[in-house]
Amino acid sequence: MTDLMVHDITNPPLAARFYAYACLSGYEVIALENENYPSFSGFINGLPPIEAPGEKSPSPSLSAAFAMIHTSASMQPSGMEMKAFKMALTDSAAARGYTEEEISKAATYGENISQQILTYAQADKYKEISNYPRYQASTEEGKWYPTPPGYFAPVEPYFNTVRPFVLHSSDQFKPLPPEAFSTDSNSRFFHLMEEVYQLEMNKEQREIAAFWDCNPFALQETGHLMVGIKQISPGGHWMGITDIACQKAKLGFEESMKINTLVALGLMDGFISCWDEKYRSDRIRPETAIRKYLDPNYQPMLQTPPFPEYLSGHSTISTTSAVILSHFFGDDFAYTDTVEEKYGLGTRDFDSFMQASEEASISRLYGGIHFMDAITRGQDQGKKVANWIIGQYEQHLLNSGKNLTEKQAD
Numbered sequence: 001m002t003d004l005m006v007h008d009i010t011n012p013p014l015a016a017r018f019y020a021y022a023c024l025s026g027y028e029v030i031a032l033e034n035e036n037y038p039s040f041s042g043f044i045n046g047l048p049p050i051e052a053p054g055e056k057s058p059s060p061s062l063s064a065a066f067a068m069i070h071t072s073a074s075m076q077p078s079g080m081e082m083k084a085f086k087m088a089l090t091d092s093a094a095a096r097g098y099t100e101e102e103i104s105k106a107a108t109y110g111e112n113i114s115q116q117i118l119t120y121a122q123a124d125k126y127k128e129i130s131n132y133p134r135y136q137a138s139t140e141e142g143k144w145y146p147t148p149p150g151y152f153a154p155v156e157p158y159f160n161t162v163r164p165f166v167l168h169s170s171d172q173f174k175p176l177p178p179e180a181f182s183t184d185s186n187s188r189f190f191h192l193m194e195e196v197y198q199l200e201m202n203k204e205q206r207e208i209a210a211f212w213d214c215n216p217f218a219l220q221e222t223g224h225l226m227v228g229i230k231q232i233s234p235g236g237h238w239m240g241i242t243d244i245a246c247q248k249a250k251l252g253f254e255e256s257m258k259i260n261t262l263v264a265l266g267l268m269d270g271f272i273s274c275w276d277e278k279y280r281s282d283r284i285r286p287e288t289a290i291r292k293y294l295d296p297n298y299q300p301m302l303q304t305p306p307f308p309e310y311l312s313g314h315s316t317i318s319t320t321s322a323v324i325l326s327h328f329f330g331d332d333f334a335y336t337d338t339v340e341e342k343y344g345l346g347t348r349d350f351d352s353f354m355q356a357s358e359e360a361s362i363s364r365l366y367g368g369i370h371f372m373d374a375i376t377r378g379q380d381q382g383k384k385v386a387n388w389i390i391g392q393y394e395q396h397l398l399n400s401g402k403n404l405t406e407k408q409a410d
Contacts, residue, residue, distance in 0.1 A: 001072050002236045008077045009216045011155045012313060013275055015233040016267035017126065018075055020165065023261040025071040025117040026064035029110055030254050033060035037254055038400035043393060044165045044265065046123065050116055057109040058102040061253040062093055066110030067117075074118055124163040132158050135279075142181025142289075143282045144308035152306035160276035165265045166389045170276035173384040175377050178281050178310040183293055190293075192371040196286040197294050201301070205366045209301050211345050212237070212314065212363035231343060234314045234360075235267040238321040240339035241356070245329050259328050262393065263321050270320040270385050274311050274378065283310040286368055300368025312370045312378035315361035319382025320389075322357035327390050329353070357382070 001022060005015050024040065028050045031039040041047045057063040069086050073079035086107075093103050135157035137145040146152060160170035167173075179188045201209070214234040232240075242263045246256040286309070290298040305313075326333070337348045337356065350356040361379055364370035 001068075001076065002232060002239065004072070004076050004078045004081055005236060006216070006232060007081075010076070010233065011216060012214075012233045012235055012317075013156045013159045013268075013271040015216075016235040016264065016271050016317070017124075017162070018072065019235060019239055019264040020261075020268040021075060021117055021121045022068045022071040023257070023264040025067040025110075025114045027257050027261040028117065029057070029064040029067050029113050030060055030257050032113070033057060033063075034254055037258060038397065040261075040396075042399065043396035045163055047120055050113060053109050053112045055105070055109075057106055059093075059098065059106050061257075062089075062098070062103070062106040063110035063113070064253070064257060065089055066107040067114040068110075070111045070114035071117060074114070075121070126162050129156075129158045129161065132161075138282055142284050144284055145288065146306060147285055147287050147304040149303075150306070154279075155305070155307045156275060157279050157307075160272060160279070162272060164269045164272050166392050167269045167273060167385065170272045173273060173381060173388075175277055175311060175381050178283050178377075179371070179373050181284065189371075192373060193286065193289050193294065195372060196300075196365065196368055196370075197290050197298060199365065199368070201366055206301065208359055209363045209366035211340055211348055212360045213302050213367065214314065215303055215305055232339065234317055235264075235271075237339050237360075238263060238267065238318065241321070241335070241337060241353070242325060244335055244338065245325060245333060245353075248335055249329060249333075259325070262389065263324050266320040266324050266386055266389050267317050269389065270317040270382055271313065273381060273385055274313050274316040275307075277311050277381075278308040278313075281310045282308045283371075283374075285309045286371060302367030302369050304369050309370060310374040310377075311381055312361065312364050312374040314364055315357075315370075315375045315378030316382040316385070318357040318360040319354075319379045320386040321382075322353035323383055323386035324390065325353040327386075 001018060005018065010018065027037070028039060031037045032050065032052045033056065039050055041049045066086070066089070069082050069089070073082040090103055093106070094100070098106075135154050137143070137154065146154070164170060179192060182189045184190060213231060214237050215231055216233055239260065242260050246259060251259070285304050287298065287300050287304045331354070332352055334349070334351050337350060341347055357379075361375050364375055365372060
């Protein structure tokens with residue numbers, strides 16, 4: 001799924017939507033077949049009870065994988081490419097001893113559940129976004145407008161109208177407004193602008209900025225040409241971290257499926273919450289402000305993403321993901337992040353998920369694409385979203401008659 005998103009240049013909020021519904025498809029298969037994993041119906045907004053197909057799956061984990069593939073194939077623009085992956089999974093299952101009939105039944109079961117999730121997805125109002133008027137950038141001083149070199153149109157200006165999964169509404173945790181725009185050299189905003197402009201980075205800070213760039217829209221000017229550089233999205237990076245953690249902890253398929261799904265739901269609600277504020281405050285990006293008021297030749301290390309500045313999306317969803325992962329793996333779970341290795345950025349070692357999320361957040365200052373208040377308040381927003389999801393999930397377990405572990409109860 002992540003490879004297809006890179007290929008399709010899927011924007012970050014939409015990528016979270018794809019991950020969430022695909023993971024939910026897989027999880028609901030497990031929920032039907034394993035009483036220790038209650039359905040998310042009653043936990044997430046509007047999900048009706050999922051109905052089991054006529055007969056049990058010969059392999060719930062295999063059916064869950066087929067469900068995810070079917071959901072991805074149906075939702076992603078290049079979803080047809082999942083056919084090759086489905087064939088590879090089929091061949092792998094056969095090599096492990098599954099009969100042709102068992103594989104067929106597992107696929108039919110998974111696709112049945114996927115279809116129910118796809119019906120649920122149809123009602124989240126995302127498709128209605130295309131009916132809204134084209135977003136027009138404000139001409140008011142201090143507001144956002146497209147930046148070079150691509151001058152891309154704003155990404156998902158109406159994403160806050162999409163149904164959240166666990167939040168009551170997109171503005172449930174409405175953050176404080178950003179520091180007021182001002183050209184007064186003594187104002188707080190001006191000091192924030194100078195902080196970005198005057199930053200002199202060392203080698204490690206540059207490496208951090210590059211490692212967490214996660215910008216699917218990057219362009220590189222080569223002479224008279226502009227070349228697109230395809231990268232993973234912020235959500236894709238954290239889904240990769242989730243898999244690394246599950247593998248290191250040697251979790252079984254069912255538990256890994258559950259944690260992946262909760263992280264994916266957190267990504268979606270985190271983006272909805274963040275995007276709600278972005279297009280409300282509609283604040284100018286550092287690159288634009290610095291060029292206009294300090295230095296017309298300023299160029300940030302990272303390319304400025306095509307949407308308003310406040311809140312920082314990466315800070316929000318990185319913190320959401322880190323809090324959810326810490327809940328399941330602990331506050332001191334050390335791991336090596338290899339997610340960006342295939343994109344030529346090497347690996348980084350972390351002592352905890354929160355350390356990684358803090359690094360991801362500050363990378364936006366290093367990269368010159370965010371002011372500091374957008375970063376710190378994005379982190380606050382991410383914590384609120386994550387804690388809400390965890391609290392609602394634990395209540396759902398209690399309502400389902402499932403016992404919490406001692407750690408979770410604490």
